[in-house]
Amino acid sequence: xxxxxxxxxxxxxxxxxxxxxxxxxxxxxxxxxxxxxxxxxxxxxxxxxxxxxxxxxxxxxxxxxxxxxxxxxxxxxxxxxxxxxxxxxxxxxxxxxxxxxxxxxxxxxxxxxxxxxxxxxxxxxxxxxxxxxxxxxxxxxxxxxxxxxxxxxxxxxxxxxxxxxxxxxxxxxxxxxxxxxxxxxxxxxxxxxxxxxxxxxxxxxxxxxxxxxxxxxxxxxxxxxxxxxxxxxxxxxxxxxxxxxxxxxxxxxxxxxxxxxxxxxxxxxxxxxxxxxxxxxxxxxxxxxxxxxxxxxxxxxxxxxxxxxxxxxxxxxxxxxxxxxxxxx
Numbered sequence: 001x002x003x004x005x006x007x008x009x010x011x012x013x014x015x016x017x018x019x020x021x022x023x024x025x026x027x028x029x030x031x032x033x034x035x036x037x038x039x040x041x042x043x044x045x046x047x048x049x050x051x052x053x054x055x056x057x058x059x060x061x062x063x064x065x066x067x068x069x070x071x072x073x074x075x076x077x078x079x080x081x082x083x084x085x086x087x088x089x090x091x092x093x094x095x096x097x098x099x100x101x102x103x104x105x106x107x108x109x110x111x112x113x114x115x116x117x118x119x120x121x122x123x124x125x126x127x128x129x130x131x132x133x134x135x136x137x138x139x140x141x142x143x144x145x146x147x148x149x150x151x152x153x154x155x156x157x158x159x160x161x162x163x164x165x166x167x168x169x170x171x172x173x174x175x176x177x178x179x180x181x182x183x184x185x186x187x188x189x190x191x192x193x194x195x196x197x198x199x200x201x202x203x204x205x206x207x208x209x210x211x212x213x214x215x216x217x218x219x220x221x222x223x224x225x226x227x228x229x230x231x232x233x234x235x236x237x238x239x240x241x242x243x244x245x246x247x248x249x250x251x252x253x254x255x256x257x258x259x260x261x262x263x264x265x266x267x268x269x270x271x272x273x274x275x276x277x278x279x280x281x282x283x284x285x286x287x288x289x290x291x292x293x294x295x296x297x298x299x300x301x302x303x304x305x306x307x308x309x310x311x312x313x314x315x316x317x318x319x320x321x322x323x324x325x326x327x328x329x
Contacts, residue, residue: 039073051212052219053193062159063221071133072162079132079164083172084151086264088129091226092157092219093188094180095246097314100129101285103153103176106261114280122295124311132156157220160229169240174263177230180246182223184319186213191316195309250319253282291315 043066046057056063064072088103090096101120112118119128130144132154145154160175169175190209216222234243242263249256257278261267268278283289290296296311 035074035077039070042073043069049217051217052189052209056217056219060159060162061222061225062162063217063219065219068133068157072158075132076162076164080146081164081166081168081171081173082150082152083168085168085173086151086153087132087168087173087175088153088155088178089160089175089230090157090178091180091185091221091223093185093192095178095249096155096157097125097290098249098285098287099176099178100125100155101290102257102260102281103264104128105281105285106257107151107153107264107266109266109277109281114284118284120284120290121293124296124314125290126311126314129153129155133158159220159226160233169237173240174265175230175241176244176260176263177227177234177241178244178246178249179227179231182213184246185223186210186218188316189213189218192314253286254278257281287315287317 043057043059046059046066046069048055048057048066049063054065057066057069059069059072086103086107088096088099090099104125105118105120108119132145133156145152148154163169167173186209187206190206212218213221213223216225220226230241231243234241242260244256244260258268258273261278272278296315298311
């Protein structure tokens with residue numbers, strides 16, 4: 001237990017890494033005709049390390065799935081930002097699925113009533129809000145982004161420093177970032193990785209996962225560097241980046257739904273608040289509601305290429321302090 005307490009402290013302090021990829025900025029100049037081949041070649045040169053169910057490569061100080069790095073490079077050369085883009089961001093396993101459900105429900109409440117036909121009752125939140133750098137089942141991975149009507153609701157785990165330039169926020173878009181207790185994050189990631197990575201033989205036991213997490217080696221890690229990029233920018237650009245803490249949202253979800261709606265330029269009217277619409281949003285998007293839906297229990301969701309996950313893998317506990325239970329085991 002003492003060792004794990006030390007691990008938690010070290011995790012909070014972060015772990016520096018060295019930028020080994022400055023030479024890969026040339027990806028921005030790749031012509032569309034040869035882009036895929038050139039990007040694949042660039043990614044093959046990146047430092048790589050096994051672990052977390054799949055190998056990760058070090059790209060501009062962050063450890064990322066090589067397929068996702070390819071997606072990020074394509075975005076950097078082809079993404080066309082819009083002034084009203086809404087982008088949901090976080091480290092993995094920090095409340096991403098919940099935030100997707102909340103943002104979708106808030107921004108689409110004039111289109112869909114809170115009844116049996118609401119899309120959230122028949123579609124997984126991961127299907128309703130697609131991730132920017134994760135390729136989908138399409139011949140042109142960026143086609144689905146361009147086809148979305150404005151305002152687009154997008155999601156990503158990219159660090160702020162890897163956003164395509166000019167970024168959406170530079171021309172008026174908005175970002176919502178969710179930060180979570182790192183000890184709960186690593187526990188959640190370990191369970192999630194074991195769902196699709198071949199079990200403990202790929203991710204190791206929880207203690208080894210904590211060790212690598214402390215070292216800054218985790219998907220989209222180092223963890224604190226990722227958080228701090230958004231936190232610092234949110235202080236100077238509070239009108240463009242809303243920085244939220246998962247634990248605060250869990251303690252008072254209605255308050256934070258109202259705050260989120262205001263930031264997304266979709267504030268609740270006085271009548272809506274009197275009619276308790278924010279409470280209805282919280283109820284519809286709650287872990288208890290979403291995890292019990294057939295749409296989120298049965299079937300598979302394709303993440304990228306050959307990686308397929310059970311839809312239920314995105315719903316485990318969603319609680320604050322989950323790491324405490326594991327420390328006592």
